[in-house]
Amino acid sequence: MSAFSNKISLLENENEKLQAELCFLKNQNLPSTYQDLRNTITQLQVNLNGRDQQALLNxxxxxxxxxxxxxxxxxxxxxxxxxxxxxxxxxxxxxxxxxxxxxxxxxxxxxxxxxxxxxxxxxxxxxxxxxxxxxxxxxxxxxxxxxxxxxxxxxxxxxxxxxxRLTSTNRQLFGKAHDIGSLNWKYIWTKEGRIFARQSDSSKIHQLRSIADIERIFGVSSENSSK
Incomplete structure (x- = not known):
């Protein structure tokens, strides 16, 4: 039980570091392009969500x-x-x-x-x-x-x-993926806290980590699909 608690504490510390880095990036006037900054923030959010999901594996x-x-x-x-x-x-x-x-x-x-x-x-x-x-x-x-x-x-x-059990972010992603992909995609599921989609029995399996992944893989805008 103590080893499990130590693992949770370690994940929480890593989350705090990622959150601090994310806040820093959001408040800096970086010389990079807006898209580069957006991609960096998205990747940090994906990493942070991944750490949170690891804490729910039991x-x-x-x-x-x-x-x-x-x-x-x-x-x-x-x-x-x-x-x-x-x-x-x-x-x-x-x-x-x-x-x-x-x-x-x-x-x-x-x-x-x-x-x-x-x-x-x-x-x-x-x-x-x-x-x-x-x-x-x-x-x-x-x-x-x-x-x-x-x-x-x-x-x-x-x-x-x-x-x-999924993080709040993954619950929202899974719900949106199911809503958007249910008409044209045969399989949308979770495994070990990760979200996957497969259009047919013979097609490639895709992992969905963000809204951007949903829009890119399903070929639709999540904003338009919710209207």
Whole structure:
């Protein structure tokens, strides 16, 4: 656990250095061209985002699990792991909590059965990456598994989903890539916190690191596509 904490501290220190360098460049009247400066800043932002993503390599997100008053999120995570065929002890969970905009909890338990209530996702950090990777693999094999046997209060069974936890920047990039590329690109996915796209089974795999990559690879303007 101490080695994991030291790794996180090291990444945080590197992030602070990159942020300082980025702020310095933004405030300098450099003799380079505007495009050169823009490219440099973009690359620094990509590097900074990459460091942030490395700090999340032991994390995953669970969505689609009904939220209830007095719930034990750790117990839910253990039950989800068991449902997927992974043995997980609560002691192997570093942290687990709901994130996102919350509704009044009093309303959650009074929703009619079958209500389209959107429950907050669960963010989990595990002590070992190998456990996280096993859960993600098993979730792909058992795609469509529901929360029906997780011991939760009565609810209409719906599928739950496990995904890698992404930085805010990567979440936005993945969402935009999916919106723009979904019509003409067959595959858009994430692996180890990185975003990839492939137009067909025989075409080249592209990694998407920035909005500029999306515009260049998909051949469209992200601003125009969002109008």
């Amino acid at each position: 994390d995953l997100e669970v969505s689609g699990i009904p939220e209830n008053i007095n719930e034990s999120v750790q117990h839910i995570v253990v039950a989800v792991a068991a449902k997927l065929g992974t043995q997980l002890e609560e002691s192997e969970i570093v942290s687990a909590c709901r994130v996102g905009n919350s509704q009044r909890l009093s309303n959650l338990n009074t929703q009619a059965l079958g209500s389209p209530t959107r429950h907050r996702r669960i963010v989990v950090r595990l002590s070992r990456r190998v456990i996280r990777d096993e859960m993600l693999r098993n979730a792909r094999v058992r795609r469509g598994a529901t929360a029906a046997v997780l011991g939760l209060p009565s609810h209409e069974p719906r599928p739950f989903y496990l995904n890698e």
